[in-house]
Amino acid sequence: MKKKEHSVNIPTIEEVENEQKRLRHRAVYQRTLRGTIAVLLVVAAISVLVATLWMPVLQIYGSSMSPTLEAGQIVVSVKTNQLKTGEVVAFWQGNKLLIKRVIAGPGQWVDIDMDGNVTVDGQTLNEPYLTEKALGNCDIDLPHQVSEAHWFLMGDNRDTSVDSRSTAIGDISKDQIEGQIIFRIWPLNKIGSIQ
The missing domain is CATH 2.10.109.10 (Umud Fragment, subunit A)
Structure with a gap:
């Protein structure tokens, strides 16, 4: 009986480095997006308070x-x-x-x-x-x-x-x-x- 051979593709070092860069970039992008949304929400809330309480x-x-x-x-x-x-x-x-x-x-x-x-x-x-x-x-x-x-x-x-x-x-x-x-x-x- 013959054994089936499984071929495993092992990524090259360059491919591993590219994937790591992509994942780091994605994490930075998500942090930046969350930070920007948080800042916009705070600015909107402050604007509403100012417009309502002090400067309609x-x-x-x-x-x-x-x-x-x-x-x-x-x-x-x-x-x-x-x-x-x-x-x-x-x-x-x-x-x-x-x-x-x-x-x-x-x-x-x-x-x-x-x-x-x-x-x-x-x-x-x-x-x-x-x-x-x-x-x-x-x-x-x-x-x-x-x-x-x-x-x-x-x-x-x-x-x-x-x-x-x-x-x-x-x-x-x-x-x-x-x-x-x-x-x-x-x-x-x-x-x-x-x-």
Whole structure:
């Protein structure tokens, strides 16, 4: 009876070295991929926290802040409790987030004449951000004293903006304020700080 011979292919040294290189490369690739995914997840989590807690990113809808802010633009706000006249802020009205400009603070007197000229505590406001003045949708009694811990806000498009001049909105409490609009990030040709 004849024995069957089994032929065994023994790899060459070069083939063994190539296989070892391939396995090392694969291990390095997998470590790098896991590390990259971990970094991306951490960055995404931090971005969500920053955007939610400190610097919300908002998209503009409507034309009440035209020409300063136009529909479709994207802006960044920063949470703050210190507001100044002339700053643009976001605030909650019911379940809607609106954007208007600070005109007067707690306890100040606001008056608006028929031509749309605004005075605060007897001083006419210099409003270079306006293209046109108008009394607009005003059904409050003028002159108007801003309530304590509240702010009087108006849109830059005075003819169409519904704002603190309307009893539907009124003075805005500190608790309603989401933050100050500080920077426009979209569109790219208008990127920059909000004046």
